Amino acid sequence: MLSSAITQYLTTQGLQILVATGQTLQMVFLSVIFSYIFGLPLGIILVTTSPGHILENKTFNQILGAIINAARSLPFIILLVVIIPFTRFLVGSSIGTLAATVPLTVSAIPFVARMVETSLKEVEWGIIEAALAMGATPWQIISKVLLPESLSSLILGATITTITLIGYSAMAGFVGGGGIGDLAMRYGFYRYQLNILLACVVILIVMVQVIQMLGEKLASLVNKK
Amino acid sequence: MIEIKELKKIYGHGKNKVVALDGIDLNIKPGEIFGIIGLSGAGKSTLIRCLNMLEKPTKGKVIIDGFDLTSLSGDQLRSVRRRIGMIFQHFNLLWSRTVADNIAFPLEIAGEKDKGKIEARVNELLDLVDLSDKANAYPAQLSGGQKQRVGIARALANNPKVLLCDEATSALDPQTTGSILELLANINKKLGITMVIITHEMAVIKAICDKVAVIEDGKIVESGPVFDLFTNPHTKTARRFISTINSTELPDVILERQKISRGHSKLIRISFIGSSAGEPIISDMIQKFNIKANILYGNIDHIKNNIFGTLTVQLIGADSNTSQALTYLEGLGLKVEVINVE
Numbered sequence: 001m002l003s004s005a006i007t008q009y010l011t012t013q014g015l016q017i018l019v020a021t022g023q024t025l026q027m028v029f030l031s032v033i034f035s036y037i038f039g040l041p042l043g044i045i046l047v048t049t050s051p052g053h054i055l056e057n058k059t060f061n062q063i064l065g066a067i068i069n070a071a072r073s074l075p076f077i078i079l080l081v082v083i084i085p086f087t088r089f090l091v092g093s094s095i096g097t098l099a100a101t102v103p104l105t106v107s108a109i110p111f112v113a114r115m116v117e118t119s120l121k122e123v124e125w126g127i128i129e130a131a132l133a134m135g136a137t138p139w140q141i142i143s144k145v146l147l148p149e150s151l152s153s154l155i156l157g158a159t160i161t162t163i164t165l166i167g168y169s170a171m172a173g174f175v176g177g178g179g180i181g182d183l184a185m186r187y188g189f190y191r192y193q194l195n196i197l198l199a200c201v202v203i204l205i206v207m208v209q210v211i212q213m214l215g216e217k218l219a220s221l222v223n224k225k
Numbered sequence: 226m227i228e229i230k231e232l233k234k235i236y237g238h239g240k241n242k243v244v245a246l247d248g249i250d251l252n253i254k255p256g257e258i259f260g261i262i263g264l265s266g267a268g269k270s271t272l273i274r275c276l277n278m279l280e281k282p283t284k285g286k287v288i289i290d291g292f293d294l295t296s297l298s299g300d301q302l303r304s305v306r307r308r309i310g311m312i313f314q315h316f317n318l319l320w321s322r323t324v325a326d327n328i329a330f331p332l333e334i335a336g337e338k339d340k341g342k343i344e345a346r347v348n349e350l351l352d353l354v355d356l357s358d359k360a361n362a363y364p365a366q367l368s369g370g371q372k373q374r375v376g377i378a379r380a381l382a383n384n385p386k387v388l389l390c391d392e393a394t395s396a397l398d399p400q401t402t403g404s405i406l407e408l409l410a411n412i413n414k415k416l417g418i419t420m421v422i423i424t425h426e427m428a429v430i431k432a433i434c435d436k437v438a439v440i441e442d443g444k445i446v447e448s449g450p451v452f453d454l455f456t457n458p459h460t461k462t463a464r465r466f467i468s469t470i471n472s473t474e475l476p477d478v479i480l481e482r483q484k485i486s487r488g489h490s491k492l493i494r495i496s497f498i499g500s501s502a503g504e505p506i507i508s509d510m511i512q513k514f515n516i517k518a519n520i521l522y523g524n525i526d527h528i529k530n531n532i533f534g535t536l537t538v539q540l541i542g543a544d545s546n547t548s549q550a551l552t553y554l555e556g557l558g559l560k561v562e563v564i565n566v567e
Binding site for chain 1: 309317318320322334363
């Protein structure tokens, strides 16, 4: 009798942890993809419009830079609440895992833009100059020089972005997003169930380790320098 | 092939104004290997970058193969650039591409889609630069000389009429420099490509250039055939460059000795060109004027089969005799200089 009760208890908890892990992965995965869809072009624009670069435009570059800085300085927890109407417009609800993906993505876009900018700036100017001397168009330079040459660095940037988003996703509990971090807060912290807290922490640590390892592995695989 | 007219490049404004090129005029003929030598900061890198508009000139014209590049914009400029190859000091290869893909790069840029055509051309070029066995290697796996060979193959991919070489051997050791220069000379001979070579090394000019211009403070101070520059330099800068490979400076010890004995001797430097190098001038002089000659230093050199050299001699004897000897030498068409030991 007792053992089956324990088993049931464990199963319920195990199931909860499993569901929460899935929610975290979904939130992080979707927001990484969407933040790159918008952040990657922004990063490219930031670099190529900077002074002396292939599409130099000082005013535009400064305005874009200022907007990105402003967006980055907004605390995530405030952003989460402020963009609720936008979230509702986009996914039809302001509560749930999918809804939590929206603020996560929005907050990650400017971060991704800066990460991409840093990676692209590592490409030696001489290589760009060589392509210009061959008569390359700006688009050819972006697609055939800047992106392939910085691929390894871009992958490491994406790794950092993913891990940062795992951290942010813990706060998604405020809008009913669920996930590991939320589970750890509700059960582990508020209800003082240390075993759940511990399990959550272990899962998070493993998740971060695996992503970091995969990222580094992939980055070194494409790095021919 | 290349005409440069009153080219000026000024960086910055007002107080921060820097004049990098101050009115350059040059005319480079088809098939010529034209060297431009200068110290760092003289403006030579800016000059070569103005030739394909990597730097926009402030004033003046650059006409290559009939196109005035300063008047072109966007697509027109890009299509002209595809006919001008360029190689660099630091090679500037794409690290993420193999040797073969690096050479294919300018073909892709020019819009070539046919994979078979690209491969055939790449193989041809790999053969030309003798790197067929490295086709699938990445630049990081190559030595400096091999990287520059890839750079050369890449620059030639679109059959350019002009090849710009920006300090192409400055990052290489002397032996590798030699083999790269040999390759460039062969390509010039085989394909008849006009080459502009920017360098700070006189040895590079001497090894392969037909003509040379010396640039200093953004101005061409001297230009002409390389042989003329070596045998008859007009400016101090040119002389200093020549002395980096043909030193005619005498050791201090000899100059000191000359100071003591100058009462009855003269120190002279004779420069000879071509055929006079073969005649027994010195022994004739000794017999005719009853003087003694002490040979201190001599060298002989050649540029593309033209012989030239200098001989530094101490003439010992009465003043009137040595003066007559000098007149005799000058009468033979030799350039004679009395070295002042003060």
